Amino acid sequence: MNSKYESLFTPWKIGNVEIKNRIVMCPMGGTSLFGWFELTGCGFDKEAAKLFLERAKNNVGLIIPGIAPLRDTFWGKWLWQNPKMFDELREFMDEIHKTGAKLFIQLTAGMGRSWAITELIGPLHKNKFTRALIKPIIDTSHELASPSAQPARWAPDIICPEMTVEQIHEIIEAFAKTAKLCRDAGVDGVEVHAVHEGYLLDQFAIEFFNKRTDEYGGSFENRYRFAAEVVKAIKAECGEDFPVSLRYSVESKMKGFREGAVPGEEYVEVGRNMEESERAAKYLEDAGYDMLNADNGTYDSWYWAHPPMYMPENCNLDDVAHIKKFVNIPVVCAGRMDPETGARAVAEGKIDGVGVARQFLADGEWITKLIEDRLEDIRPCICCHAGCFNFSSSKGHYNTQDLTDTMGLARCALNPETMQSKKYSVKPAKKAKKIAVIGGGIGGMEAAILLTKRGHSVTLYEKSERLGGVFVAAAAPSFKEKDRELIAWYIREVGKLPIEVKLNTEITDIKTLDADEIIVATGATPNVIPVKGVREYGIEAIDFLLGNKTVGENVVVVGGGLTGCEIAYELYLQGKKPTVVEMQDDLITGKGICLANTSFLRDFFNANKVPVYLETALTEVKENGVVVRDKEGNTLEIPADSVIMSTGYKPAPIAKKSGRVHIIGDAQSVGNLRTVIWGAWDVCMKI
Numbered sequence: 001m002n003s004k005y006e007s008l009f010t011p012w013k014i015g016n017v018e019i020k021n022r023i024v025m026c027p028m029g030g031t032s033l034f035g036w037f038e039l040t041g042c043g044f045d046k047e048a049a050k051l052f053l054e055r056a057k058n059n060v061g062l063i064i065p066g067i068a069p070l071r072d073t074f075w076g077k078w079l080w081q082n083p084k085m086f087d088e089l090r091e092f093m094d095e096i097h098k099t100g101a102k103l104f105i106q107l108t109a110g111m112g113r114s115w116a117i118t119e120l121i122g123p124l125h126k127n128k129f130t131r132a133l134i135k136p137i138i139d140t141s142h143e144l145a146s147p148s149a150q151p152a153r154w155a156p157d158i159i160c161p162e163m164t165v166e167q168i169h170e171i172i173e174a175f176a177k178t179a180k181l182c183r184d185a186g187v188d189g190v191e192v193h194a195v196h197e198g199y200l201l202d203q204f205a206i207e208f209f210n211k212r213t214d215e216y217g218g219s220f221e222n223r224y225r226f227a228a229e230v231v232k233a234i235k236a237e238c239g240e241d242f243p244v245s246l247r248y249s250v251e252s253k254m255k256g257f258r259e260g261a262v263p264g265e266e267y268v269e270v271g272r273n274m275e276e277s278e279r280a281a282k283y284l285e286d287a288g289y290d291m292l293n294a295d296n297g298t299y300d301s302w303y304w305a306h307p308p309m310y311m312p313e314n315c316n317l318d319d320v321a322h323i324k325k326f327v328n329i330p331v332v333c334a335g336r337m338d339p340e341t342g343a344r345a346v347a348e349g350k351i352d353g354v355g356v357a358r359q360f361l362a363d364g365e366w367i368t369k370l371i372e373d374r375l376e377d378i379r380p381c382i383c384c385h386a387g388c389f390n391f392s393s394s395k396g397h398y399n400t401q402d403l404t405d406t407m408g409l410a411r412c413a414l415n416p417e418t419m420q421s422k423k424y425s426v427k428p429a430k431k432a433k434k435i436a437v438i439g440g441g442i443g444g445m446e447a448a449i450l451l452t453k454r455g456h457s458v459t460l461y462e463k464s465e466r467l468g469g470v471f472v473a474a475a476a477p478s479f480k481e482k483d484r485e486l487i488a489w490y491i492r493e494v495g496k497l498p499i500e501v502k503l504n505t506e507i508t509d510i511k512t513l514d515a516d517e518i519i520v521a522t523g524a525t526p527n528v529i530p531v532k533g534v535r536e537y538g539i540e541a542i543d544f545l546l547g548n549k550t551v552g553e554n555v556v557v558v559g560g561g562l563t564g565c566e567i568a569y570e571l572y573l574q575g576k577k578p579t580v581v582e583m584q585d586d587l588i589t590g591k592g593i594c595l596a597n598t599s600f601l602r603d604f605f606n607a608n609k610v611p612v613y614l615e616t617a618l619t620e621v622k623e624n625g626v627v628v629r630d631k632e633g634n635t636l637e638i639p640a641d642s643v644i645m646s647t648g649y650k651p652a653p654i655a656k657k658s659g660r661v662h663i664i665g666d667a668q669s670v671g672n673l674r675t676v677i678w679g680a681w682d683v684c685m686k687i
Contacts (some may be wrong), residue, residue: 001370001372001373002066002266002373004343004344004651005338005339005340005343005370005371006343007022007335007343007344007346007347008021008022008023008339008342008346008354009021009022009371010022010346012330012352012353013330014062014189014243014245014290014291014330015189015241015242015243015290017188017189017239017243018103019061019062019102019353020061020100020102021059021060021061021063022061022342022343022352022353022354022355022388023059023060023062023353023354023367023573024060024061024062024063024064024293024332024334024353024354024355024356025055025060025062025063025064025356025357025360025677026064026293026332026334026355026356026357027065027066027067027106027191027247027357027485028066028358028361028388028389028410029066029067029195029389029410030048030066030388030389030408030409030410030411030419031048031051031052031065031066031409031410031419032045032048032065032066032067032068032069032106033045033048033049033052033065033068033092033105033625034068034069034079034085036172036434040273041145043085044088044092047420047421047678048065048066048410048419049092050421051364051410051418051419052065052096052101052103053092053095053096054364054425055094055098055101055360055364056100056101057364057370058364058367058368059363059367059371059655060101060360060367061101061102061247061353061611062101062102062103062104062353063101063102063104064104064105064106064191064245064293065094065101065103065105065106066106066409066410067106067107067108067193068105068106068107068108068173068178069108069110070107070108070109070110070171070175070178070544071142071171071174073138073143074137074138075136075137075650076136076139076142077687078174078177078178079107079174079178079505080174080177080178080181083181084392085588086182086185087185087186088182089182089186090184090185090186092413093185093186093187094132094186095491096377097385102189102680103187103188104187104188104189104190104191104243104245104248105182105187105190105191106190106191106192106193107173107175107179107182107191107192107193108193108194108199108200109171109192109193109194109199109200109201109226109230110143110145110199110200111143111144111199111400112144112145112146112147112160112163112199112203112398113144113146113150113151113152113153113160113198113199113203113209114153114154114197114198114199114200114203114298114299114397114556115143115144115152115154115429116154116183116391116398116401117144117152117154117155117158117398117399118398118399118400118401118403118406118442119290119397119398119399119400119642120189120403121138121140121398122155122158122233122398124140124209125140125144125158126158128340130668132276139314139456141161142167142215144158144160144164145161145162145163145164145167145200146160146161146163146200146203147162147163147164147200147203147204147209147210147211147212147216147217148209148210148211148212149162150201150209150211150219151257151258151413153198153258153299153300154391154393154399155398156258162212163200164404165214165215165216167205168216171230171232172226172229172233173233175192175230175233175234176233176234176236176237177237178190178405179234179237179238179242179252179599180237180238180561183238183239183242186578187244187672188243189242189243189244189290189341190234190242190243190244190245191202191244191245191246191247191293192227192230192231192234192244192245192246192247192289193247194246194247194248194249195224195246195247195248195249195280195284196246196247196248196249196294196295196305197247197249197297197298197299197302197305198249198252198271198297198298198300199225201227201230202249202298202311204216204217204224204225204226204227205223205224205226205227205272205280206223206252206255206272206298208252208270208271210223220276220279220283221281221283224280224283224284224287227246227284227287228284228287228288229551231244231246231284231287231288231289232287232288232290235288235571237425240288241399243290243291244288244289244295245289245290245291245292245293246288246289246291246292247293247294248273248281248284248293248294249272249294249295249296249297249304249305250267250272250277250294250295250296250316250319250320250322250323251269251271251272251273251274251277251296251297251302251319252270252271252273252296252297252298252300252301252303252321252565253269253271253296253297253298253301254269254270254271254298254362255267255268255270256270256300257300258268258300259300259301259603259606260297260298260300260301260302260303260304260550260599260600260603261301261603261607262303262600262603262604263311263312264313264502265607267607271298271300274319274322274323277323278323278326279326279512281323281326281327282326282327285327285329289329290330291329291330291331291332291352292323292327292329292330292332293329293332293334293355294316294320294323294331294332294333294334295320295333295334295335295355296315296316296319296320296335301599301603302596302599303594303597303599303600303603304316304335305335305596306385306594306596307335307336307383307646308383308385308594308596308597308600309360309382309383309384309482309483310479310569310597310598310600310604311335311336311383311600312336312340312498313337313338313341314333314335314336314337314338314342315335315336316333316334316335317333317335317337317341317350317351318346320332320333320351321333321345321350321351324350324352330352330353331351331352332351332352332353332354332355333345333351333353333354333355334355334356334357334385335355336421337354337355337356339354339370340508341473342354342679346476347600348661349565356385357654358381358385358388358412359380359381361387361388361410361412361415361418361419362379362380362381362382362412362418363378363379363380363415364418365368365382366378366379369392370622375613376489376492377489377492378489379414379415379486379489380485380486380487380489381414381482382412382413382414382482382483382656382673383479383482383597384591384594384672384673384674385593385594385596385597386413386593386594386599386672386673386674387411387412387413387418387674388409388410388411388412388413389409389410389594390405390530390592390594390630391594391595392557392590392593392594392595392598393587393591393598394584394585394586394587394588394589394598395586395589396585396586397589399595400591401418401591401592402591402592405592408420413672413673413674413677413678414486414673414677416655416677416678416681423683424678424681426453426454427454427555427685428454428455429454429455429456429687432455432456432457433456433457433515433516433517433687434456434457434459434514434515434516434517435451435456435457435458435459435515435516435517435518435519435687436458436459436461436507436510436513436514436515436517436518436519437451437460437461437518437519437521438461438507438518438519438520438521438522438654439461439462439463439469439472439520439521439522439523439665439667440460440461440462440467440468440469440470440501440503441467441468441469441471441523441665441666441676442468442469442486442487442490442519442665442673442676442677443469443521443523443664443665443666443667443676443677443679443680444460444462444469444519444521444664444665445467445490445491445493445494446490446676446677446680446681446686447519447521447664447680447683448494448497448499449490449493449494449497449499449686450680450681450684450685451519451687452497452498453497454501454684454685454687456687458499458500459499459500459501459502459515460494460499460500460501460502461502461505461506461507462501462502462503462504462505462543463504463505463506463507464503464504465503465504466503467491467494467501467503468487468490468491469491469521469523470523470524470591470666471483471486471487471673472487472546473520473541473542473545473546474545474563475487476545476546476547476574477545477567477568477569477570478570478574479570479573479595486579498652507642507654508652508654510655510661515660516660516687517660517662518655518660518661518662519660519662519664519665519680519683519684520654520655520661520662520663520664520667521664521665521680522652522654522664522667523652523665523666523667523669524649524650524651524652524670525543525649525650525652526540526541526565526645526648526649527647527648527649527650528645528647529618529645529647531618531619531620531621532619532620532621533620533621533622534621534645536621536623537621537622537623538558538642538643538645539551539642539643539644539645540577540644540645541559541564541567541644541645541646543593544567544644545567545624551571551576551641551642552576552641552643553576553577553640553641554576554579554639554640554641554642555568555571555576555577555578555641555642555643555644556578556579556580556581556638556640556642556643556644557571557578557579557580557581557627557644557646558581558618558621558626558628558644558645558646558647559582559645559646559647559648560580560581560582560584560587560588560589560614561582561588561589561590561646561648562588562590562593562597562598563646564580564582564644564646565580565587565588565601565605566601567644567646568580568605568610569601569604569605572604572608572610573669578610579610579611579612579638579640580605580610580611580612580613581613581614581616581618581626581628581638582612582613582614582615582616583615583617584614584615585614585615585649586602586614587601587602587605587612587614588602592672592674594632602638613628613630613636615630615631616628616629616630616636617629619635621643624638624639624640624641625637625638625639625643626638626640626643648670649666650670651663651666651667651668651669651670653665653667654667662683662687664676664679664680664683665679665680
């Protein structure tokens with residue numbers, strides 16, 4: 001192991017519990033050991049248990065599973081009323097402790113206004129009759145109960161009810177009872193969720209959300225009373241020596257409802273500012289908390305707690321390091337932490353532990369590989385949130401995430417086996433075959449790797465001089481360093497296996513191939529919209545990204561989907577002046593793109609006054625700009641030095657699907673890395 005990482009592998013203590021190293025696997029939605037989405041009541045989640053045990057065997061120091069709701073979302077049963085589940089937990093903890101790892105259970109008071117109302121649930125809640133009808137199954141009023149009546153984060157037309165004092169006391173009691181069951185099951189500690197990310201306890205703590213006039217609102221002490229009474233109740237039930245961590249946001253990074261502050265922006269904090277945070281951290285330590293597991297943000301500034309690739313690495317470190325000066329308990333920092341910076345921060349005493357989350361989904365062996373000086377073998381997390389947390393929303397829509405995704409969070413776009421081991425696993429093929437894979441993009445490489453591991457003989461054909469396909473262009477922007485690392489990772493993985501790679505080899509007729517089975521992974525081609533001047537003066541997005549064509553200072557980007565917005569963001573970073581033209585009523589309206597990612601881009605454009613024309617159609621591209629028409633039918637000319645067309649793609653398979661011909665990736669249906677990679681597995685596991 002490189003000496004610069006040595007500080008990560010020193011022991012430390014949370015209360016009286018010693019942790020063998022400084023790497024904390026942070027909680028993620030969908031990884032609760034008690035089931036994330038249980039229609040039949042809470043049950044011990046064996047898939048999550050398998051995930052954690054594999055990570056424990058790969059040298060993680062402390063594991064904190066995802067939130068365990070104290071009260072089941074469905075049927076309203078309290079967690080402490082299910083003793084059988086804690087018997088299973090006890091057996092699991094014995095296995096965890098054999099690895100030398102420690103594990104805290106994270107318990108949540110609830111989401112309040114941050115409860116991710118879906119397109120299905122929203123209408124049912126808004127109607128009094130249907131709300132009453134479904135109440136025995138799912139009590140939406142309880143799930144949405146907040147410190148004060150206020151708009152829901154995901155549905156501003158829905159007003160959350162004010163939580164009663166009786167409900168508060170029930171939750172405090174449930175924390176204590178559940179924590180004792182955890183302690184008796186051999187769990188090393190619990191984490192209280194959370195004065196963090198704008199969840200329920202955070203809403204009580206933040207004056208902007210809390211307008212109560214009773215003992216749980218108003219003064220500083222009253223607003224933090226709920227969180228303080230929770231830890232005191234746990235300690236009274238479990239003993240002072242039982243560690244209790246608190247998930248904590250140092251600053252809210254909020255400008256208002258559903259409006260966050262991007263890095264570097266000057267703004268007025270409406271949530272918890274640093275001055276209050278300095279006081280709050282000490283107050284919560286004095287109340288009994290043994291650790292702060294910290295970052296920044298709320299659901300209104302979600303990109304601080306769930307940083308997409310646009311956010312800087314280690315984006316929360318300075319704030320978390322500052323707050324450590326005001327407490328005497330350990331402080332962990334999370335948020336795109338890279339191991340080298342984290343190790344240096346630990347060595348310098350700025351933080352006590354390095355919190356890492358989604359990297360554990362992309363590669364469960366990453367710590368082992370770091371210890372063994374195999375950093376190049378680590379499959380990087382690219383911060384896409386496409387598999388792990390793709391809660392998505394746009395103007396006029398609640399959370400548009402599919403129900404299957406809601407039920408299965410914490411999966412990984414890049415690693416299908418994560419939390420899906422029953423569906424996806426590498427199994428030897430019944431019969432070894434000769435297989436041709438046409439197209440050396442991500443889908444083609446994934447297929448070639450999987451098929452080879454299953455025992456097939458694979459030849460990979462790529463028409464260009466390098467592997468990577470269209471993802472080479474997608475990875476070109478300056479903020480896509482992890483995407484570029486992913487391409488390099490794939491090329492190395494292909495090189496480790498007996499895969500015959502033929503570059504500069506374009507296949508136009510599959511009949512020429514000597515193969516038992518053929519995988520077509522030839523991707524997609526750009527849509528060319530039938531608008532005057534597009535071909536003469538428009539620049540295709542891929543040509544800009546690859547550097548094939550240069551642009552001037554003032555650039556109109558036609559298309560406000562994810563690719564168009566990322567191009568506009570990159571143009572701004574380059575010092576140019578982008579303008580976005582989009583036909584829809586919001587930017588990035590597609591499903592499956594996490595709100596943490598999309599809200600950053602929307603907030604960034606707003607903060608930096610990037611012109612955005614919504615509900616606006618392109619009618620002509622000229623040499624010196626574009627002509628557009630707004631929703632009222634008004635025509636407007638927007639001057640520009642260059643016009644980039646980002647109007648989508650269409651599949652471009654070179655052959656039709658047949659008995660031995662399989663179409664995968666964008667050649668089948670244009671999607672994202674998740675659809676490309678998972679789709680490759682869906683096909684290749686059956687060959």
